[in-house]
Amino acid sequence: MTTAGTRNVAQVLLKHEIEEFLYHEAELLDERRFAEWLELLTDDIRYWMPMRRNVKFGELEREFTREGQDINWFDEGKATLERRVSQILTGVHWAEEPLSRICHMVSNVQLLEASPSAEEAAEVALKCRFYIYRNRVETETDHLIGKREDTLRKENGGWKIAQRKIILDQNVLLAKNLTFFF
Amino acid sequence: MAEVINLITIAEGARISTINGATAEVVNNPKDGVWVFAKYLTSPEDPDLVGSEDMIFAQDIAEVLT
Amino acid sequence: MSNSHANGSHRANGHSIADMVDLASGTVSREIFVNEDIYAQEQEQLFARAWLFVGHESQIPKPGDFFVSCMGEESVILCRDRESQIHVFLNSCTHRGMKVCRYDEGNTPVFSCPYHGWSFATDGKLAGVPYFKDAYKGELDKSQWGLIEVPQLRNYKGTVWATWDKDAPSFEEYLGGYRTYLDFLLDTWDGAGGETEVFGGIEKWVIPCNWKFPSENFVGDRYHNISHRSVDLVGAGPSGSGRRDTQERVGATALDFSFPERGHGTISFLRPNDGPIPSYQHSKIVSDYFAHCENERRKNYGKWSRFIPGPGTVFPNFSYLPRQPRTIAVWHPRSPESHEAWRWFLVDKNAPAEVKEFLRKYYISYSGPAGLTEQDDMENWNYAHNASRGAIARRYPYNYQMGMGHDAPSFDADGLELPGLVRNVTVAKAAEQNQRGFYSRWADFLRASNWDELASWRNGHSNGAKFHNGAAARAGSAL
Numbered sequence: 005m006t007t008a009g010t011r012n013v014a015q016v017l018l019k020h021e022i023e024e025f026l027y028h029e030a031e032l033l034d035e036r037r038f039a040e041w042l043e044l045l046t047d048d049i050r051y052w053m054p055m056r057r058n059v060k061f062g063e064l065e066r067e068f069t070r071e072g073q074d075i076n077w078f079d080e081g082k083a084t085l086e087r088r089v090s091q092i093l094t095g096v097h098w099a100e101e102p103l104s105r106i107c108h109m110v111s112n113v114q115l116l117e118a119s120p121s122a123e124e125a126a127e128v129a130l131k132c133r134f135y136i137y138r139n140r141v142e143t144e145t146d147h148l149i150g151k152r153e154d155t156l157r158k159e160n161g162g163w164k165i166a167q168r169k170i171i172l173d174q175n176v177l178l179a180k181n182l183t184f185f186f
Numbered sequence: 187m188a189e190v191i192n193l194i195t196i197a198e199g200a201r202i203s204t205i206n207g208a209t210a211e212v213v214n215n216p217k218d219g220v221w222v223f224a225k226y227l228t229s230p231e232d233p234d235l236v237g238s239e240d241m242i243f244a245q246d247i248a249e250v251l252t
Numbered sequence: 253m254s255n256s257h258a259n260g261s262h263r264a265n266g267h268s269i270a271d272m273v274d275l276a277s278g279t280v281s282r283e284i285f286v287n288e289d290i291y292a293q294e295q296e297q298l299f300a301r302a303w304l305f306v307g308h309e310s311q312i313p314k315p316g317d318f319f320v321s322c323m324g325e326e327s328v329i330l331c332r333d334r335e336s337q338i339h340v341f342l343n344s345c346t347h348r349g350m351k352v353c354r355y356d357e358g359n360t361p362v363f364s365c366p367y368h369g370w371s372f373a374t375d376g377k378l379a380g381v382p383y384f385k386d387a388y389k390g391e392l393d394k395s396q397w398g399l400i401e402v403p404q405l406r407n408y409k410g411t412v413w414a415t416w417d418k419d420a421p422s423f424e425e426y427l428g429g430y431r432t433y434l435d436f437l438l439d440t441w442d443g444a445g446g447e448t449e450v451f452g453g454i455e456k457w458v459i460p461c462n463w464k465f466p467s468e469n470f471v472g473d474r475y476h477n478i479s480h481r482s483v484d485l486v487g488a489g490p491s492g493s494g495r496r497d498t499q500e501r502v503g504a505t506a507l508d509f510s511f512p513e514r515g516h517g518t519i520s521f522l523r524p525n526d527g528p529i530p531s532y533q534h535s536k537i538v539s540d541y542f543a544h545c546e547n548e549r550r551k552n553y554g555k556w557s558r559f560i561p562g563p564g565t566v567f568p569n570f571s572y573l574p575r576q577p578r579t580i581a582v583w584h585p586r587s588p589e590s591h592e593a594w595r596w597f598l599v600d601k602n603a604p605a606e607v608k609e610f611l612r613k614y615y616i617s618y619s620g621p622a623g624l625t626e627q628d629d630m631e632n633w634n635y636a637h638n639a640s641r642g643a644i645a646r647r648y649p650y651n652y653q654m655g656m657g658h659d660a661p662s663f664d665a666d667g668l669e670l671p672g673l674v675r676n677v678t679v680a681k682a683a684e685q686n687q688r689g690f691y692s693r694w695a696d697f698l699r700a701s702n703w704d705e706l707a708s709w710r711n712g713h714s715n716g717a718k719f720h721n722g723a724a725a726r727a728g729s730a731l
């Protein structure tokens with residue numbers, strides 16, 4: 005096999021591995037295994053979901069609220085995410101009591117970068133699409149669709165999420181709350 | 187038929203001609219694709235316009251000269 | 253309104269307003285939350301006449317800056333013209349109605365309509381009309397067809413308010429004595445009179461319930477603490493526990509303030525006259541800053557520094573938290589069943605960067621759709637509304653009787669002039685005086701045919717007087 009061929013195989017294998025990881029993550033969330041999900045996050049995770057403005061052509065740099073400067077839907081680290089999980093697990097977080105039925109779909113996975121290499125990847129940047137279906141109580145239903153930009157890092161032999169940027173394709177948020185994870 | 191001009195692409199300072207045969211210099215482009223603010227340089231049909239500043243509508247613009 | 257005076261009594265959709273808002277028995281009909289016709293009357297009688305919050309001056313600092321906001325159901329443009337004058341326009345072309353601005357914010361010399369091309373300057377004037385000479389023969393009176401502008405606008409301490417009613421009293425008169433309490437939201441933390449600004453990014457989201465649920469909640473619902481049990485358990489406050497720093501409330505007198513003749517209401521705590529209370533203990537820079545502000549506050553506010561402001565609502569749909577977090581919400585009606593919540597977050601302009609950063613994060617995690625606290629409010633409002641829609645449910649009114657008919661214990665205001673109906677709820681823990689005041693005013697708006705009737709305080713007999721113990725009710729009203 006050529007060197008290029010080896011590299012291609014390594015990329016395919018890595019992509020497969022990353023996809024498996026993302027599906028596993030979705031599985032944990034949908035099965036409400038929140039404590040296990042938290043273990044997939046690095047201690048220094050950045051979890052950011054900007055709001056989106058309608059702006060004029062040529063001014064698209066103002067479309068998203070800025071991380072670390074503006075009000076965002078989410079702009080936080082692990083401590084707040086842990087608190088969100090603890091809140092759900094109190095059993096008296098009325099917005100999630102009874103628990104919502106949630107289904108995470110992940111697709112269009114694109115590996116953007118693997119460093120130092122696909123063969124020995126220790127960090128991976130990827131883009132994907134998400135479709136989160138939430139149904140709660142009786143007929144209350146939300147569909148949240150958008151893009152995600154993740155950075156995964158290998159820690160102790162396993163992948164962890166080090167950065168997540170969530171781009172929801174909505175302006176006015178059509179869901180009454182964001183009690184779930186993207 | 188004259189080419190359809192996208193007003194958004196007209197730079198400030200550019201010279202334009204109108205369908206009435208006037209020429210004008212763009213002084214401010216709001217980049218809404220509908221109007222530009224321009225100063226008349228020549229206006230054979232209405233010489234009083236020369237030197238005045240006005241809004242010129244997209245469909246009244248014939249050509250971008252520079 | 254067409255049917256409100258049909259037979260001399262005030263009726264909405266066949267229901268008498270007096271029956272629906274029955275202050276003698278302390279009940280409010282569910283109809284006013286779920287009924288389509290009453291909703292339509294609110295748009296005419298209330299939202300077209302009241303003073304409404306449009307935005308913050310710091311959102312439009314430069315000439316040409318604009319922010320698209322709402323007044324009730326309607327889209328409006330808040331903008332600063334070339335002369336730096338602030339305007340509020342209906343966001344609808346005067347030719348055939350097209351929304352002239354579909355951007356959320358930006359800077360522009362003109363608003364050009366994408367339908368036929370009419371173009372409006374930032375002062376609202378109709379500046380460009382395609383084929384003005386050829387098609388209109390130059391005869392169109394452009395001066396009559398500018399953007400529709402609010403007849404009254406007021407920039408109050410950086411907050412921009414407007415009303416569609418030219419006969420409405422001035423904004424200050426509309427506030428009345430409530431101004432004292434609103435100032436605690438709008439003045440800088442140290443009380444030194446500096447400027448405040450809003451963070452970039454206005455939260456906008458849809459809440460499936462009538463807009464009055466959040467308005468009455470913020471007007472002074474001390475009773476709903478159990479809603480927030482989960483956040484109190486996990487702790488999200490600026491010192492790590494609870495949802496706020498509550499040390500400052502220890503030993504304080506809990507006071508509710510209602511303005512039934514105006515509809516506004518707020519709750520507060522009056523602290524004992526001792527030293528500053530540690531707060532914002534998350535980081536030293538932040539806690540030092542707040543300690544500094546508290547000290548300044550003592551100097552600048554004197555006796556008023558004992559006053560710890562709490563949530564409030566300026567009638568009808570402007571609600572706020574003045575302290576922790578510091579935020580403004582407007583509940584824009586969309587239908588009887590749903591409203592759009594918009595939330596601005598305020599900060600002192602000259603606060604250190606570290607403090608702004610800390611507050612920004614605290615604000616996001618407290619309020620709005622991702623806020624650990626507000627999420628549970630919305631669930632309650634959502635399903636309260638949901639369960640009130642049925643033909644049977646509508647027959648049974650909501651209960652607002654808490655504290656009715658009982659005088660509250662008097663307290664020592666230590667010489668502070670506290671405007672409004674003041675109710676000491678330190679022992680009672682909660683009362684529904686403020687909600688009764690809110691709905692009393694709501695009923696006034698649905699009944700009244702003009703501002704002469706609505707400005708009842710001018711002729712000395714407040715509408716509130718009929719259900720509280722009159723002017724003597726300073727420290728212990730029975731409302």
Ligand code: FES
Nearest residue numbers: 345347348365368
């Ligand atoms: S609707 Fe605006 S120009 Fe006709």
Ligand SMILES: [Fe+2]
Nearest residue numbers: 476479480629
């Ligand atoms: Fe609440």
